[in-house]
Amino acid sequence: MSDNQLTDHFTSQAAANMAQADGSMDFFPEATGYGQLPADAQGRKTILVTNDDGYQAAGIRSLVESLRGLARIVVCAPDSPRSGFAASFTCTQPVTLRRISADNDVIVYACSGTPVDCIKLALHRLFSEVQPDLIVSGINHGGNDSICIMYSGTMGAVLEGCVVGIPSVGYSLLDHRASADFSAAVAYTRSITESLLQRPMPQGVALNVNIPAGPTIEGVRVCRQANGYWEKEFHYLKGDENASEAVFQVTGQYFNREPEATDTDRYWLEHNYVSIVPVGVDYTHREHFATFKYLEK
Numbered sequence: 001m002s003d004n005q006l007t008d009h010f011t012s013q014a015a016a017n018m019a020q021a022d023g024s025m026d027f028f029p030e031a032t033g034y035g036q037l038p039a040d041a042q043g044r045k046t047i048l049v050t051n052d053d054g055y056q057a058a059g060i061r062s063l064v065e066s067l068r069g070l071a072r073i074v075v076c077a078p079d080s081p082r083s084g085f086a087a088s089f090t091c092t093q094p095v096t097l098r099r100i101s102a103d104n105d106v107i108v109y110a111c112s113g114t115p116v117d118c119i120k121l122a123l124h125r126l127f128s129e130v131q132p133d134l135i136v137s138g139i140n141h142g143g144n145d146s147i148c149i150m151y152s153g154t155m156g157a158v159l160e161g162c163v164v165g166i167p168s169v170g171y172s173l174l175d176h177r178a179s180a181d182f183s184a185a186v187a188y189t190r191s192i193t194e195s196l197l198q199r200p201m202p203q204g205v206a207l208n209v210n211i212p213a214g215p216t217i218e219g220v221r222v223c224r225q226a227n228g229y230w231e232k233e234f235h236y237l238k239g240d241e242n243a244s245e246a247v248f249q250v251t252g253q254y255f256n257r258e259p260e261a262t263d264t265d266r267y268w269l270e271h272n273y274v275s276i277v278p279v280g281v282d283y284t285h286r287e288h289f290a291t292f293k294y295l296e297k
Helices: 003-021 058-067 115-126 146-150 153-163 186-198 265-270 290-295
Strands: 046-050 072-078 097-102 106-111 134-141 168-173 206-211 219-222 228-231 234-239 246-250 253-256 273-279
Touching: 046 058, 046 115, 058 072, 058 134, 058 186, 072 115, 106 115, 115 153, 134 153, 134 186, 146 228, 153 168, 153 206, 153 273, 168 186, 186 206, 206 265, 265 273
Parallel strands: 046 072, 046 134, 072 106, 134 168, 168 206, 219 273
Antiparallel strands: 097 106, 206 273, 228 253, 234 246
């Protein structure tokens, strides 16, 4: 789609939305079944589950099994892996939503979009009448500690829940392998989730939970995000970008700016503790208002 076509597309979409809002034209009629998930007939709470590795990933299957019995579980997850999509959502093409399976405890939907699409669409289509009590994302294949939260599709979905005021938590295991062993992690996903269902979370706050790989975990610590970044992020494969084109693979290594700090997620994960970092969507550095007053006119 060209820039002009894209502009025309969004102009037409905006006009259609305005027309629908004032009742002059029904551009987007809702299909039968809109808001098809009312409050649970058994009076149970509802957990909306997603991830960025796809609904068939071992991590989300382990998570769902760990949560059985705590609430009614509705899974709305990507139909294939969407790692690294962060807070991106689909705005240039339609997305699909397909029910995969359902039993008394778990309903599973697959979405063709990003993790944020999954949350947005589920809340619009499945929970238009009653919102879920909790949004849970994961268990991610790979850690999302420190700066990784900025790139994470797992945490993008969590922060989308935070934006609309729904308690949200993301779980990640420090093992990127498709065959990762989640057996030690699930005790913590269940325990933490059960506690969050019983005790209200503050508005504007979500949780980023990372779990060490391996059978022995020492405990849980609430801590802050480590100050670090990724460097040497691309590995050269072939070609010449100055002659025609070159090919690269995303890779990289993490650099910790504060390796001596003992109150960060990196520190506690390295000491085999589960890290819990409270996070939010307000990026404002209020302490620096005075610093930049000189820019005011």
